[in-house]
Each structure stands twice: as C-alpha cells, then as structure tokens.
Amino acid sequence: MLNKLDVHQDFAEVAKKFQNRKASVSKEVTDAVEKIIENIRENGDGALFDYVKTFDGFEISKDNLKVSPEEFEEGLKNVDANYLRILHRAKAQIEAFHTHQLSPSWGIYKEDGVIMGQLVRPLENVALYVPGGTAAYPSTVLMNAVPALLAGVKNVVILTPVRADGKVNPIILAAAKVCGIETIYKIGGAQGIAALAYGTQTLPKVDKIVGPGNIYVATAKKCVYGQVDIDMIAGPSEVLVIADENANPKYIAADLMAQAEHDLLASAILITTSNQLVDEVNVELARQVQTLARKSIIESAIENYGGALVVSNLKDAFELSNQIAPEHLEVLTENPLEKLPLIKNAGSIFLGEYTPEPLGDYMSGTNHVLPTGGTAKFYSALGVYDFVKHSAYSYYPRDVLETFKDDVITFANSEGLSGHANSIAVRFDEKDDEKLEEES
Amino acid sequence: MLNKLDVHQDFAEVAKKFQNRKASVSKEVTDAVEKIIENIRENGDGALFDYVKTFDGFEISKDNLKVSPEEFEEGLKNVDANYLRILHRAKAQIEAFHTHQLSPSWGIYKEDGVIMGQLVRPLENVALYVPGGTAAYPSTVLMNAVPALLAGVKNVVILTPVRADGKVNPIILAAAKVCGIETIYKIGGAQGIAALAYGTQTLPKVDKIVGPGNIYVATAKKCVYGQVDIDMIAGPSEVLVIADENANPKYIAADLMAQAEHDLLASAILITTSNQLVDEVNVELARQVQTLARKSIIESAIENYGGALVVSNLKDAFELSNQIAPEHLEVLTENPLEKLPLIKNAGSIFLGEYTPEPLGDYMSGTNHVLPTGGTAKFYSALGVYDFVKHSAYSYYPRDVLETFKDDVITFANSEGLSGHANSIAVRFDEKDDEKLEEES
Numbered sequence: 011m012l013n014k015l016d017v018h019q020d021f022a023e024v025a026k027k028f029q030n031r032k033a034s035v036s037k038e039v040t041d042a043v044e045k046i047i048e049n050i051r052e053n054g055d056g057a058l059f060d061y062v063k064t065f066d067g068f069e070i071s072k073d074n075l076k077v078s079p080e081e082f083e084e085g086l087k088n089v090d091a092n093y094l095r096i097l098h099r100a101k102a103q104i105e106a107f108h109t110h111q112l113s114p115s116w117g118i119y120k121e122d123g124v125i126m127g128q129l130v131r132p133l134e135n136v137a138l139y140v141p142g143g144t145a146a147y148p149s150t151v152l153m154n155a156v157p158a159l160l161a162g163v164k165n166v167v168i169l170t171p172v173r174a175d176g177k178v179n180p181i182i183l184a185a186a187k188v189c190g191i192e193t194i195y196k197i198g199g200a201q202g203i204a205a206l207a208y209g210t211q212t213l214p215k216v217d218k219i220v221g222p223g224n225i226y227v228a229t230a231k232k233c234v235y236g237q238v239d240i241d242m243i244a245g246p247s248e249v250l251v252i253a254d255e256n257a258n259p260k261y262i263a264a265d266l267m268a269q270a271e272h273d274l275l276a277s278a279i280l281i282t283t284s285n286q287l288v289d290e291v292n293v294e295l296a297r298q299v300q301t302l303a304r305k306s307i308i309e310s311a312i313e314n315y316g317g318a319l320v321v322s323n324l325k326d327a328f329e330l331s332n333q334i335a336p337e338h339l340e341v342l343t344e345n346p347l348e349k350l351p352l353i354k355n356a357g358s359i360f361l362g363e364y365t366p367e368p369l370g371d372y373m374s375g376t377n378h379v380l381p382t383g384g385t386a387k388f389y390s391a392l393g394v395y396d397f398v399k400h401s402a403y404s405y406y407p408r409d410v411l412e413t414f415k416d417d418v419i420t421f422a423n424s425e426g427l428s429g430h431a432n433s434i435a436v437r438f439d440e441k442d443d444e445k446l447e448e449e450s
Numbered sequence: 451m452l453n454k455l456d457v458h459q460d461f462a463e464v465a466k467k468f469q470n471r472k473a474s475v476s477k478e479v480t481d482a483v484e485k486i487i488e489n490i491r492e493n494g495d496g497a498l499f500d501y502v503k504t505f506d507g508f509e510i511s512k513d514n515l516k517v518s519p520e521e522f523e524e525g526l527k528n529v530d531a532n533y534l535r536i537l538h539r540a541k542a543q544i545e546a547f548h549t550h551q552l553s554p555s556w557g558i559y560k561e562d563g564v565i566m567g568q569l570v571r572p573l574e575n576v577a578l579y580v581p582g583g584t585a586a587y588p589s590t591v592l593m594n595a596v597p598a599l600l601a602g603v604k605n606v607v608i609l610t611p612v613r614a615d616g617k618v619n620p621i622i623l624a625a626a627k628v629c630g631i632e633t634i635y636k637i638g639g640a641q642g643i644a645a646l647a648y649g650t651q652t653l654p655k656v657d658k659i660v661g662p663g664n665i666y667v668a669t670a671k672k673c674v675y676g677q678v679d680i681d682m683i684a685g686p687s688e689v690l691v692i693a694d695e696n697a698n699p700k701y702i703a704a705d706l707m708a709q710a711e712h713d714l715l716a717s718a719i720l721i722t723t724s725n726q727l728v729d730e731v732n733v734e735l736a737r738q739v740q741t742l743a744r745k746s747i748i749e750s751a752i753e754n755y756g757g758a759l760v761v762s763n764l765k766d767a768f769e770l771s772n773q774i775a776p777e778h779l780e781v782l783t784e785n786p787l788e789k790l791p792l793i794k795n796a797g798s799i800f801l802g803e804y805t806p807e808p809l810g811d812y813m814s815g816t817n818h819v820l821p822t823g824g825t826a827k828f829y830s831a832l833g834v835y836d837f838v839k840h841s842a843y844s845y846y847p848r849d850v851l852e853t854f855k856d857d858v859i860t861f862a863n864s865e866g867l868s869g870h871a872n873s874i875a876v877r878f879d880e881k882d883d884e885k886l887e888e889e890s
Contacts, residue, residue: 093864096857107566107842110558116550125787125801126547126815131794133828145866181864217828235675236683239828243676264873271869298876303868347565347845354571359843361565364851364877368870369844372861373854375566376842388573388657388679390840400830402547402816403799404809405787411804414813417536421812424533424621426585428743429711430808433704436738437804 015266015280015295015318017288021330024279024319031246031275031315031383035229043229047204054210061201066142067174068196072212077178077194086187088180097148097188100373104156107375111394112160123407130398132162133239135214137206138191139221140182142171142198148185149371153378153392154220154241155189161397166191167216169206171198198223200230207234218397220379241396242389245382246275248315249367250336250356252327252349255284257342261363262287263294265340268368270311271304277315279334281327288318328352335386338367357386412438455706455720455735455758457728461770464719464759471686471715471755471823475669483669487644494650501641506582507614508636512652517618517634526627528620537588537628540813544596547815551834552600563847570838572602573679575654577646578631579661580622582611582638588625589811593818593832594660594681595629601837606631607656609646611638638663640670647674658837660819681836682829685822686715688755689807690776690796692767692789695724697782701803702727703734705780708808710751711744717755719774721767728758768792775826778807797826852878 049057055072062070077085117127138154141147151168158166168186172178176196186194195213197205203223209215219231220241231240249269251262266278280291295312299305321327324343331339335355343349346361353359357380360367371378381389390396406414415434422430489497495512502510517525557567578594581587591608598606608626612618616636626634635653637645643663649655659671660681671680689709691702706718720731735752739745761767764783771779775795783789786801793799797820800807811818821829830836855874862870 093860096861099857100861107558110556111568113553118547118550128551128831128833129790129793129799134794147865149861149865232672232675235672236825239825260876260879261873264869264876268867268869268873271867298872302872303866308869350569350843353569353841354574355839356841359569359841361843361845364848365844365846366851366873366877368862368867368873369846369851369854369858370842371870372858374844374846376844381839385676385679386839386841388839391568391842393568393840395835395840399795399821399826399828400833400835401793401796401799401826402810402831403790403793403801404805404814404816405801406805406809406814408804411806411809414809417539418809418812420533421536421540421589422808425587425589426743427708427711427808429704429708429748430811432738432742433701433708433806433808436700436704437806439700 015288015292015312015316017285017318017320021319024317024330025334029384031277035225039225039229043200043226043233046200047230047233050201050204050210051208055212058197058201058205058210061199062197065199065201066171068172068176070196074176075196075212077183077196081178082183082187085178085180085183089184093181094184094188097152097184100149101152101156101188103373103375104152104377105160108157108160108377108394111157113395122410124410125405127403129401129403131401132164133217133397133399134163135165135216136163136397137167137169137216137219139198139202139219139223139227140168140170141223142173146179146182148181149378150222151182151185152189155191157377157392157394158397159189161394163397165193167193167195169195169197169202171202172196198227200226203227203230203234207238220392220396241379241392242381242385244379246277247272248277248336248382249338249340250279250281250331250334251340251342252324252331253280253282253284253287253342254324254344255287256344257282257287258363259287259290259294261366262291262342263298265366266291266312266316267295267299267302267308268366269338270308270316271302274307274310275315276311278312279316279336280318281330282318282320283322283324283327285320288320291318324349325352331356335384337380337382337386338370340367355386357381357391408437455728455732455752455756457725457758457760461759464757464770465774469824471717475665479665479669483640483666483673486640487670487673490641490644490650491648495652498637498641498645498650501639502637505639505641506611508612508616510636514616515636515652517623517636521618522623522627525618525620525623529624533621534624534628537592537625540589541592541596541628543813543815544592544817545600548597548600548817548834551597553835562850564850565845567843569841569843571841572604573657573837573839574603575605575656576603576837577607577609577656577659579638579642579659579663579667580608580610581663582613586619586622588621589818590662591622591625592629595631597817597832597834598660598837599629601834603837605633607633607635609635609637609642611642612636638667640666643667643670643674647678660832660836681819681832682821682825684819686717687712688717688719688776688822689778689780690719690721690771690774691780691782692764692771693720693722693724693727693782694764694784695722695727696784697722697727698803699727699730700734701806702731702782703738705806706731706752706756707735707739707742707748708806709778710748710756711742714747714750715755716751718752719756719776720758721770722758722760723762723764723767725760728760731758764789765792771796775824777820777822777826778810780807795826797821797831
C-alpha cells in the first residue's frame with residue numbers, strides 16, 4: 011500500500027533502504043565526461059563554447075558569457091521586496107551560525123626558543139555550481155556562498171547553465187546579489203567544471219568547486235578532484251526520525267514527506283519505541299499527502315525507500331542510527347538535547363518537535379549541504395572549514411636543533427635518505443663551529 | 451652542467467619547473483584498477499587473496515593475513531633500543547604539535563531559547579597504507595597515525611604489501627608498535643584499497659584510507675573516493691627556498707639536495723635577491739653532492755626540476771612563492787617570523803637557518819604529509835582535523851519557530867517544495883493551537 015511505512019523486524023532490512031541508493035555512473039557517462047575534460051584542457055575556450063552551444067543551445071562568446079550588470083538589474087525587477095528580505099534574513103541566520111566555525115591561526119612560543127604554529131588562510135578562488143533547469147534553489151546559493159565568504163574567499167563565482175535565451179532564473183540572481191557575488195558564468199555541465207578546474211583563455215582556474223549538479227557534473231567533479239578541491243559528491247537526500255511514544259505523528263509524517271518529495275531516491279526512516287506511533291504516522295501520511303504538490307514522488311520514495319523500525323528502547327534507536335549515519339536526524343523524544351552524547355554519525359541533528367528539518371534547509375542557520383548515503387561517518391556538514399587551508403610553520407634555534415641532530419641523522423639514514431642527514435650535519439660542521447667561536 | 455641551478459630571468463620558466471610533474475595516469479592503469487575494484491566488490495576475499503598471490507607472491511589466507519603477535523615480537527628483535535627511543539621521541543614531538551589541532555564541540559545558548567552547535571566526533575575506522583618495497587618509511591607511519599590517534603580514532607589499521615616470505619620490515623613494525631597499532635594487514639596495491647573501501651568477508655570496511663603508494667594505489671584511492679574518505683593524492687616532493695644575500699649557501703645547497711634525493715621528479719627552487727648567492731650555492735651543490743648516496747637522482751632532479759630566480763626584493767619573492775604554492779617553503783632571511791604575513795600558500799614553512807626541512811620530516815613535530823604540485827592553494831598539511839567530522843545540531847522553541855514560519859513557507863514554495871512548507875505549517879495548525887490552549 012502506498013504511503014505506508016513498512017514495519018521491519020530486522021535492522022538490516024531498514025539499513026538497506028538507505029544504502030545503495032546512489033545512481034551508479036555508467037561507463038558511457040564517465041567516458042563522455044573524460045572526453046569533454048580532455049578537449050577543454052587542450053582547446054580551452056573554443057571547445058568550451060562549442061559544448062555550451064551544443065548542450066544548452068546558448069550562442070555563447072567571450073562577450074556574453076557573464077551575466078551583465080544590466081541583466082542583473084533586469085532580472086531583479088522580477089523579485090519582490092519581501093522575497094529579498096527573506097533571503098537577507100536567511101543569510102543573516104546562516105552567517106550567525108557559521109561565524110562560530112572561524113578558527114584563528116595559532117602559535118606556540120616555547121621557553122627553549124622554539125616557535126611553531128599553524129596559519130589559517132582562506133582559499134582565493136571558489137566556484138559555486140548552481141544547476142539550471144526548472145527548479146531553482148536560491149537556498150543552496152546561500153548555503154555554499156556564506157561559509158566561503160566568511161572564510162575570507164576573495165573571488166566567489168557562480169557557474170550555471172542557461173537555455174537558448176541566455177537568462178538566469180531571477181531568484182538565483184537575487185541570492186547572488188544578497189551574497190554580493192557579481193560574477194555569474196552562463197556555463198554548466200561537465201564543460202563548466204573542466205573549464206574552471208583547468209582554466210581557459212577567458213576563464214581563470216579556481217581552487218575549489220562546490221555545489222550540486224546532475225550525474226555529468228558530479229562525475230566531472232570527481233575527475234578533476236586533485237586538480238582543484240571539490241566538496242562532497244552528493245547523493246540522494248534522506249531523513250531518519252527517532253521518536254518516542256509521546257511524539258506527534260502529524261509532525262513525523264510531515265517531516266518524512268518533506269524529505270521524500272526531493273526525488274524518487276529520497277529515503278525516510280522512522281525508528282521508534284512505539285508500534286502505535288507507526289500506525290498513527292501512517293494515517294497522517296495518507297491524509298497529508300493528498301494536499302502536496304509532489305504527491306507521486308513522495309508516494310514512490312516512501313514506498314521504495316521509506317520504512318519503520320520498532321525498537322525496545324531509545325538507546326538501541328541511536329545505535330542503529332549511528333550505523334546508518336543519516337544526512338538528517340530528527341530527535342523527537344523527551345529531553346532531546348540530552349541525547350546528543352549518543353549521536354556519533356549524522357550530518358545535521360534536529361532536536362525537539364519545533365525544529366523540523368526544513369527549518370534547517372532555509373533559516374535555522376545550520377548548513378543544508380550535508381553528507382548522504384552513510385558518508386556522515388567520515389564527512390562533515392559544509393562549513394567555513396571547507397574554505398580555508400592550514401599551513402604549519404616552525405622556527406628552531408641552533409642549540410635546540412643540536413639536541414635533535416644525532417637522532418634526525420640516524421632516522422634519516424634508516425630511511426636511506428643521506429641527503430636529509432646531510433642537511434642537518436652541514437649545520438654543525440666543525441669549520442663553521444670554529445667560525446662561530448671566532449665571531450663570538 | 452649537472453648540479454647547477456639554472457638562473458632564470460622569467461618567473462614563468464621557474465613556475466614550470468613545479469607544474470605538471472605529476473605522472474599522468476594511463477588508461478591501462480585506470481582500467482586495471484577499476485577491474486580489480488569491481489572484482490573485489492563482487493567476490494571479496496576470494497578475489498583479494500588471488501591478487502595478493504599473483505602480485506606479491508605471498509600465499510595469503512584468512513589465517514595469515516595479519517601480522518601475528520609472534521611475528522611482531524620476532525621482528526622487533528631486529529630493532530635496537532636507540533632506534534626505538536628515537537621513534538618514541540619523534541612521536542612525542544609530533545603529538546606535542548598536533549595536540550593544538552584538537553577542536554572541541556561547541557554550542558550557542560541564545561536568550562530566546564534557541565540552542566545550536568556543532569559536534570566534533572572522530573572517525574571510527576582508519577586504514578593507513580604503508581608502501582612495501584626496498585625503502586621503508588617509519589616516519590610516515592608516525593605522521594599519519596599520530597593525528598588519527600589524537601583525534602580519537604578507535605581502530606587504526608595498517609595495510610602493507612609483503613613479499614613471498616610474508617615479512618614486514620622491522621622498522622615499520624617498530625613504528626606501529628610505538629603508535630600502539632596492533633593490526634597490520636599483509637595486503638597492498640589497488641586490491642588492498644578496494645578491500646578496505648568496500649569490506650570483504652574477513653576485512654571490515656573502513657571510513658578513511660590515508661598514506662602514500664604507487665600509481666596503482668593512488669588511482670585506486672581516487673576511484674574509491676566518496677565510498678570512503680581519502681587523504682590528498684600525493685605528487686612528487688618539492689622545496690622552495692627564499693633567501694636573502696646573507697643566507698648561508700652551504701645550508702641552501704644541502705636543503706635543495708635533501709629534497710632532490712626523493713625521486714627523479716622532485717623539484718628544488720631557490721628565489722633570492724642575490725646573484726652571488728646563486729653562484730655560491732652552485733659551488734656547494736657540486737661539492738656536497740659527491741658525498742651523497744643518491745647522487746644520480748639528485749643530479750637528475752636538480753637538472754630537470756631545479757632552478758633559481760633572482761628578484762629585486764623579498765616581497766616579490768614571496769609573491770612568486772605564493773603563486774607556486776610549494777609543499778615546503780624555507781625562509782632563509784633576516785627576521786623570518788616577520789615574513790609570515792606575506793605567506794599565503796605553502797604546505798609547511800621552515801623559518802631561519804636552523805630549521806632545515808628534514809627536521810620537519812622527522813622531529814620538529816609538524817606533519818610531513820603535505821600538499822604538492824601547487825595544491826597548497828587549497829589543501830592543508832595532514833592534521834587532526836582530517837580524522838574528525840562535524841555535525842550541526844539545533845533546537846528551536848515553538849515561539850521562535852513561529853517567527854520564522856511565514857518566511858520559511860514562502861522560501862520553500864519558491865523552490866517548489868510544498869512538502870517542506872507543510873512540515874512547518876502543520877506545527878501551527880489551528881486545531882493543535884486550540885488543543886494547546888486547552889492544555890494550558
């Protein structure tokens with residue numbers, strides 16, 4: 011029956027709903043993407059412009075590849091003042107949270123004279139990919155741009171495909187405007203990723219490319235990984251709700267469907283201590299889905315990748331959740347904050363009945379670019395830390411180096427690196443020591 | 451002439467010495483690696499054991515794939531007490547520096563009742579690849595393992611190929627012992643990476659794989675990126691020395707050669723304000739190289755990827771260095787610490803004449819796993835931060851959510867996500883409000 015969470019007895023069955031949802035990348039896609047990248051590396055602008063004309067139908071040239079100030083102004087006329095205010099408010103909320111992720115350079119000043127530390131420096135050039143097509147996600151512009159800008163990235167540019175008319179969705183322009191991003195390239199697809207990873211005659215190479223895209227974009231990002239940095243390769247979205255017997259089934263049903271509406275591969279799982287709650291959630295699913303625009307997507311996602319698991323206690327629920335490592339975790343229990351110590355793996359955690367996941371997609375301030383498909387075991391929510399790099403520095407006085415001299419020489423020789431040993435040894439050459447003595 | 455730094459007039463020429471040193475990965479290698487990964491995903495242990503037998507000649511089975519406690523003991527008999535002491539000292543130095551990279555979870559407790567923050571949690575399972583072959587690098591074991599262990603990673607395992615006799619180099623065993631690592635799998639190559647990325651009947655999947663390897667290992671790591679996390683894909687090593695006219699040519703020559711001895715693709719560049727210094731360094735190169743075991747490698751690397759550039763002032767030197775973004779940067783100038791603000795892009799920075807780069811390879815405490823080939827523009831030195839992940843959490847009270855209600859609903863609808871809007875709306879349903887009033 012549609013819109014009904016199957017109740018599973020076995021955790022493994024439920025875990026399967028989360029796993030292997032990634033669309034596998036066919037050899038054809040990989041080959042096509044590799045060819046595009048190679049062509050752009052070799053031929054630059056010429057190849058890039060050809061692809062844009064072929065794939066998007068846009069007659070692109072050096073002169074029209076950026077959104078012009080006039081186009082910005084024109085587009086923004088279609089965005090009302092209230093919507094702009096909402097974007098500004100969301101940006102302020104995201105900034106307020108992400109500011110806490112800024113970490114300073116630091117230094118140690120030891121009494122023996124050794125000075126060491128770590129510089130934290132922003133990346134300089136970051137490109138944000140924004141998908142074209144029918145649905146526009148200005149929230150994703152904010153979620154990617156705000157941490158980059160807070161980190162201190164000087165040049166944040168947007169990369170987005172357009173149609174033959176060369177127009178960018180006004181609400182994307184509005185989000186860019188709110189973030190102060192002035193450069194928007196009308197270029198998308200694998201060709202856009204390749205162009206910014208390697209640079210062309212017109213487009214300067216960037217240091218990092220972030221943002222979601224279709225399978226060609228995702229594959230291209232993986233191919234250029236190492237040439238530039240990239241963010242995670244996003245998979246389909248998912249929510250796991252942990253609820254006790256007092257949780258509100260109406261809210262749970264709404265939140266499961268908010269996730270399920272993303273796409274056919276979205277997953278929505280409920281783990282609860284109450285059989286009755288599952289029944290009540292199912293009643294609410296059937297009722298509420300009737301009112302939703304994306305009903306058929308929701309029904310399909312819930313049927314294929316939805317599920318419920320009844321456990322005997324909440325501790326078990328959190329243990330299972332940690333094994334799944336969901337992108338979004340809602341904790342609809344009593345004293346939800348006290349459950350944080352039980353959580354190891356989750357992209358973003360929503361505590362209590364008035365912190366629904368969609369609040370986090372837009373306004374709570376936390377980031378909505380999150381690890382999916384179990385990768386929360388090792389990946390983090392996107393943050394300021396993704397737009398800085400760390401360099402170590404060290405300064406040793408001569409007498410301290412001397413105390414390490416013999417050990418470093420022995421260590422280096424054990425690895426067959428006599429040149430390394432020599433670099434230490436020459437600094438304590440007898441002739442030099444005599445010279446030092448003369449000088450003193 | 452060998453061992454002579456060519457003096458270039460043009461920065462672009464020098465920059466070229468750094469760029470494009472990466473061995474390009476042939477289609478044959480990629481195809482072979484992809485086949486191995488697929489086979490291991492499908493057939494697990496069986497395929498893995500076959501590859502180990504074929505590639506390494508080691509008759510592997512479930513019973514002998516780990517180094518046994520007896521083998522550990524036996525191997526360690528070949529390591530003298532002084533060497534163990536040196537390893538312990540290096541580990542203590544690395545720990546002392548990296549401890550400063552630990553960052554706590556944090557929380558904000560706003561007066562309106564909103565609570566938000568970020569959990570910092572260690573990864574649970576990390577594999578460290580250690581190359582086999584003639585040269586063993588126990589220092590690399592320390593550099594990878596110490597930050598992982600400090601981060602709180604519970605299971606750190608080593609993955610290393612063996613020969614037919616099934617033995618692991620005693621100094622690798624010693625480094626593992628010093629770090630408290632007990633699990634060493636006698637498995638290497640692309641098959642080892644695939645086995646730990648996907649798991650087999652015998653080997654549990656890990657969350658992250660770090661450590662250097664040959665082109666098959668590096669390619670396999672890139673292929674499994676996303677399935678597990680990986681560290682950077684390391685390229686050939688490099689040093690850039692910035693020196694003023696008072697720098698000691700003997701030390702500079704020694705340090706350039708310490709880098710050049712790594713391999714034929716290593717790069718060693720001097721940027722200085724003094725023509726005379728270049729001449730003096732060349733004299734020293736020619737003299738010192740005669741004493742070094744890896745003379746021919748050094749000569750070739752210096753010839754192909756060495757170079758000098760004379761600039762009119764130090765500010766220019768740092769600007770050029772930032773464009774190159776070297777793995778190692780030595781600052782051999784007066785007041786080297788005061789130059790830190792000029793440095794944007796460098797993996798690790800060595801200040802003053804008694805902080806030679808090889809000190810950092812072993813004993814200063816900073817990490818020697820560093821971004822190469824210009825990737826210091828966006829990658830960091832390996833650190834504790836590579837072995838943790840961040841999860842956001844948020845808790846909103848009802849009345850604060852209410853202040854965001856209309857804006858989130860408008861925002862969600864603008865993105866075509868009425869299910870998201872519904873998730874907010876149901877929480878302020880009139881019927882519920884009545885119920886709340888009754889209760890109060």
